Amino acid sequence: MAIEISQQVFNINESGFDRLAIDIFRFQYERNPVYKSFTDALNIDPYVIDAVTKIPFLPIRFFKTHVIKTTTFEPEFIFESSGTTQTVNSRHYVKDLSVYERSFLYAFERFYGDPGEWCIIGLLPSYLERNNSSLIMMVDRLVKESHHPGSGFYLYEHDKLHKMLMQLETDRQKTLLIGVSFALLDFAEKYAMQLKHTVVMETGGMKGRRKELTRGELHKILKTRLGVDTIHSEYGMTELLSQAYSKSDGIFEPVPWMKILVRAEDDPFDVQQKGAGIINVIDLANIYSCSFIATDDVGKIFGDGKFEISGRVDNSDIRGCSLLIV
Numbered sequence: 393m394a395i396e397i398s399q400q401v402f403n404i405n406e407s408g409f410d411r412l413a414i415d416i417f418r419f420q421y422e423r424n425p426v427y428k429s430f431t432d433a434l435n436i437d438p439y440v441i442d443a444v445t446k447i448p449f450l451p452i453r454f455f456k457t458h459v460i461k462t463t464t465f466e467p468e469f470i471f472e473s474s475g476t477t478q479t480v481n482s483r484h485y486v487k488d489l490s491v492y493e494r495s496f497l498y499a500f501e502r503f504y505g506d507p508g509e510w511c512i513i514g515l516l517p518s519y520l521e522r523n524n525s526s527l528i529m530m531v532d533r534l535v536k537e538s539h540h541p542g543s544g545f546y547l548y549e550h551d552k553l554h555k556m557l558m559q560l561e562t563d564r565q566k567t568l569l570i571g572v573s574f575a576l577l578d579f580a581e582k583y584a585m586q587l588k589h590t591v592v593m594e595t596g597g598m599k600g601r602r603k604e605l606t607r608g609e610l611h612k613i614l615k616t617r618l619g620v621d622t623i624h625s626e627y628g629m630t631e632l633l634s635q636a637y638s639k640s641d642g643i644f645e646p647v648p649w650m651k652i653l654v655r656a657e658d659d660p661f662d663v664q665q666k667g668a669g670i671i672n673v674i675d676l677a678n679i680y681s682c683s684f685i686a687t688d689d690v691g692k693i694f695g696d697g698k699f700e701i702s703g704r705v706d707n708s709d710i711r712g713c714s715l716l717i718v
Contacts, residue, residue, distance in 0.1 A: 404676065449686035455631045462680045462681060472484075513553070585618050
């Protein structure tokens with residue numbers, strides 16, 4: 393069943409999404425003990441569910457307190473969230489890394505084309521200092537796929553990065569600079585540039601390194617200092633194997649095998665496919681963990697399925713990829 397589903401996920405179209413989501417929900421109910429117990433505790437009969445808005449969404453904090461596995465397996469890798477010394481990190485037990493690789497490679501190609509046409513530079517110092525970051529694994533693979541000699545990671549080597557970007561601009565090389573927010577700010581404050589051939593993408597995250605900024609404030613500073621018209625953004629997290637991307641104004645577009653919904657703040661069972669509320673995510677690539685996650689992000693979904701993030705629920709844990717408020 394799992395193999396059959398995995399073959400369908402990345403070929404999904406809009407008309408088939410809900411049917412496949414319900415199939416995956418029932419499969420995970422039957423093969424994921426934590427999710428089954430959660431569903432049973434809510435007195436939900438999985439075999440009468442006929443709409444994605446009726447599927448129970450597992451609170452994201454369960455990834456901190458429970459082992460979330462669908463089927464029994466030894467994980468090929470365990471992704472772990474970043475956080476502070478006062479928080480408990482989430483752990484995502486990955487049965488098959490090839491599912492994650494297909495997900496992020498297909499997503500990149502969908503939004504940005506062939507990675508072989510890019511020079512890809514990661515300014516992700518806080519993540520490089522860890523060994524189990526899903527973001528680092530993704531960017532590392534994209535760096536390898538780019539095959540450009542300038543592609544790679546930078547820690548705090550801002551002068552070296554500045555010289556590299558200047559050379560790439562001279563060469564008119566299409567470049568992606570993907571960085572955690574505080575590191576991009578640190579770099580931009582040191583060097584004013586006019587990047588005409590470079591896409592700047594922030595992944596969120598101040599991690600207590602700097603004063604919190606709204607996304608609009610962050611983007612304004614980066615656009616002014618780096619000389620770009622727009623700032624791109626990536627929406628992803630340890631608990632997901634898929635990403636959404638924004639090319640401007642913080643409006644994200646999910647991949648076809650991912651759907652964003654909202655739940656009412658005062659009623660977690662009031663789930664809608666558009667409007668404002670707290671974000672629920674369906675990630676069909678999460679075949680072997682849980683595809684239905686109730687996050688702590690607050691946002692708005694538009695009629696075309698695109699969405700924006702406006703902050704986080706009060707008192708939710710500080711998390712590395714999601715510290716940026718709007």
